[in-house]
Amino acid sequence: MSDRIASVERNTLETQIKVSINLDGTGKFNCVTGVPFLDHMLEQVARHGLIDMDIHAVGDLHIDAHHTVEDLGITLGQAFDIAVGDKKGIKRYGHAYVPLDEALSRVVIDFSGRPGLQMHVPFTRGSVGGFDVDLFSEFFHGFINHSKTTLHLDNLRGKNTHHQAETIFKAFGRALRMALEVDERMAGQMPSTKGCL
DSSP states (O other): OOOOEEEEEEEOSSEEEEEEEETTSOOOEEEEOSOHHHHHHHHHHHHHHTOEEEEEEEEOTTTOSHHHHHHHHHHHHHHHHHHHTTOTTBOOEEEEEEEETTEEEEEEEEOOSSOEEEEEOOOSSSEETTEETHHHHHHHHHHHHHHTOEEEEEEEEOSOHHHHHHHHHHHHHHHHHHHHOBOGGGTTOOSSTTSOO
16 A cells, blocks of 8 residues: 555635645644644544644634634645545544543544534533634534545533543544554455445
8 A cells, every 4th residue: 555645735815734644654743823722632633543744824813713723624634635545445434432531522434525524512611722612613624525524523421621622533533543544354445335435
């Protein structure tokens, strides 16, 4: 199998973003976005997904973090789409349950080729670490639309907003790791009865 790596650069009038990933990494993480809580969440994805990530973003944070967060989701999704390649031999589906103290979240992903997001996260506060929790939806919409994945995010319980968010991102990393794992029994086959994804 060839290296599953990608580098994507996205430049708009609102943001300038560079993302490099290695799906077969060790969880190395370098990230500067100007949005510290999002950086903390993305580090969970890298560490628990064993995905090397190098992310640099400059955005119009003097307005708010919306454009930066959304465009990061878009750019990261594009990078995953490129790095995954033709999807032959991957497990395709991934899922994870992750607890953190009182919080518990479940994430299920399908590299289906069809964007779809179901996000059921009843955050107990509107912001955490200065981050507007509404923006998590913008991030994940950007990601699924450009990685062409179906993603279900469910926070099953939790009272602490930080814990709710962290369990979602840790489970997201774990689910990605499972879905992207190469199954030797597939021997380069497409994981679909249609023959394409």
